[in-house]
Amino acid sequence: MTSSAASVSHRSSAPPLAPERPVAWPKRTRRVLANGLEVVLAEARTFPRISANLYFRSGNAVTAHRTPGLADMTATVVRTGTTWRPSRQIEEDLRRMGAGLGTHAGADSSSIAASGLAEASTGILELIADLARNASFPEEEFERERRQRFEELRIERTTPGFLAGERLRRVLFGRHPYAIVAPTEDQVAAYTRNELVEFYRHHYVPGDSLLIVVGDFAADAMLDKIEKIFGDWKAPQPELPMSPEPPKQAGRRVHLVQMPGNVQTQVVVGNLAITRRDPDWYRLLLANSIYGGAFHSRLVMNIREQKGYTYSPRSGANPLRQHGYFSVSAAVRNEVVAATLTEIFYEMDRMRSIPVPAEELDSARNYLTGVFSLGVATQEGLLGQLSTVYLDQLPEGYLESYRERIRALSAEDVLEAARRHFDSANAQIVVVGDREQIIDQAALFGPVTEYDASGNIVPARPLDVMQA
């Protein structure tokens, strides 16, 4: 810096960006072991820690038709005991290694994820392997977790955001397993220990799994370690069932979930879209960030910063493995439900009909590429990005080419993506709140079906006959 520059005091316009500094991609190693386990390592020596996630490409969707939520319950009980370690020892071993553990299942995958001190990396990987291979499903731990699940389900059924998301998935996916995001209490009551053990035996297997380790280590030594710990693990790859297609929607419909007395309405609008493997994916990401995916997006400007209807409006492209969907959400005061829906559709239609101005396009491209760089700058973030690439089996250069691909997109691309994937005319509308305050407003947007918080359809009744 020259001293003369310092004499130019506060300027009236923002300084330009300096030349971009290159992203130094972390050293990455990929290896498939003889038993089929795919191993991806990335060195990130920011802090003396490692994060290791073991993924199986089987989740709740696999058993949704016969036993909803089984993968979830299996993952929960996996951490409660192995042939070698009772529950309490697992937790104490973790603490001794400065480690945290999460075992989870989503629609498409199950995971055993641990992170802790780099100096304990052998022990952390051994614990992950023990859980993946030797979980013992103690009967009493299973019953305790089953009861926990009941109580969690009851709390979820009083949470507006959960109820809105659940209903949207039901409506968009119909008979496809993605329709079901949580089991009923009766379904949880019917789980047997044997079902958990069977799911574990078929799906926690190396032939279908992916181990990603990020952190402070040398890849060669880490690979040797992994070979020793996981190399003799053998089990065949599971067969995954075929799923029926989600329904085609014809016209907007309204789905109202009743929560009497609520002081705010949760609004969600959505339609089926695409997965990350679709060639349109980058275009959709860019269109979404202009529409409602960033703080400086049109929807946030409109219904938050201009109109003050809501605190946290947002839109998102939600990619699952077989299908994706686009959704828009906002929690708004009860008086402005119709006004909010009007603006949500206005902004969708504007994206679908008028090309994005050059400056806005440029901003959005910079936003996505910059945020991408932020997202790979921590161990946790890098692990998240790598898991996306490898779990979804995206092309090897996905991360490295992402920013160039975003930069190459035009206003025409955005228009095209909005036309294809913001299905304004057939979007499904979910509102969760106090029926008497919102039904007249919601009914302006399409035929209404009403549900209670348990998901049962409430028979239609004249608006003037109010239930006590």
Place this chain on the structure above:
Amino acid sequence: MNSSPGKSASTHTSPKSASHLHIPVEHTTLANGLRVVVSPDHSAPVVTVGVYYQIGFRLEPRGRSGFAHLFEHMMFQGSENAGKMEHIRLINSSGGLLNGTTNYDITNYFESVPSNALERILWLEADRMRALKVDDENLRNQRDVVKEEVRVNVMNQPYGGFPWLDLPPVAFRNWPNAHNFYGDFADLDAATLADVQQFFHTYYAPNNAVLLMVGDLDPSEAFSFAKRYFEDIPPGAPTPRADITEPPQTEERHGKVEERLGPLPAIAIGYTLPPRESEDWFAMGIVDRILHGGRAGRVHRKLVLEEQIAVEASGGADLIETNGPTQMVTQIVHKPEFTSEGTVAIFDEIIEELQQQGVAPEELEPVKVKFRSDFYSMLETGMGSHMPRFGLMHYLACFTLFDGDPHRINTILDGFLAVTPERAQAAARKYLVPQNRAVLIRRPVNLPTPANPHVGNGGAR
């Protein structure tokens, strides 16, 4: 004042400590009193920048509940050269993310950006430190937004505001510590534009703030930018500080709150902590982890795993981030067939055991290992995966504003790791006592009957 801050800024090499942490930290103070702290790290081409003002909801004016937070929203509504939304647009379009939060003793504004946007970010932060340019329309708009924030986070959410809004009014007697931090709607409605400008001039002066820059930067260039954009902002009068001292507590305090949505009873138990960075404060940091450290912690193990009374039992203490009366808080959500009184009685057994039998080294050492690991993790992230080094910046800010010494980042761990079993036990005996605690019960309006057939027999079929 340094004419060349980069050179004359103090540099620091941490002594070899138990934690072996060695984070480079440089700092200086500009002529107007603004403190500037930088920590270079070139592992990725990104920087995280923050401006922390020493004003939080605890320090807001009496009768103006929620004002500090409402004001935080106003800081995004326009400044001298960056009109409404211009601030956000410029950061997003530079590839960055931003936010602000209001806390007990500080309000922060921060952004993570690719490192080529550093100068632009500093220009933006300086512009709004220099002059806020907002009107009645902006205030009305943000008042509406804040009300929806309160509805979505508190009023329309099961266990919303539990226990962070519920417990302070029970635990404390002095208004700054004990009022509704999100604000009563009537108080929010009463706020005027004149209040906004006055608050700005009182608390948002450079001499009441610290600027932090961590990540891919050259310290001398960073100091030079800071000087260029911030140094001619005029300092304010010395900042008034509310008296936040608490009168001595002589007996256990109790409170009850209604839960409108959630089906299960919840309990919060808070113990007031000893003064910041005292010997006992470090000891209580370790006691907190003995009790609350995840599933291996005593509280979760007893209440959730062994007795199976609770579905959730966790807790913690805001140690580094607060600078006044604060509590270690345990939160419990329990099954409806147990009474809240009975649940507290079991919790008390956990406390008594710690007081009477202390903690064995075989338990204490792993607690410290986890403490260290969690500290590293906080420094690296701390605010989701897209705000690199947020936690490092956050702690540097607290050490600068509260202790006058950002270098404490490299030594603070030593204080926790030096706690012995004897000191932990002594602290438990001294602080985990009824006359130092508050118990809050949040009781559902619709408590389900325990006779549910799935539940009575443990859900077996």
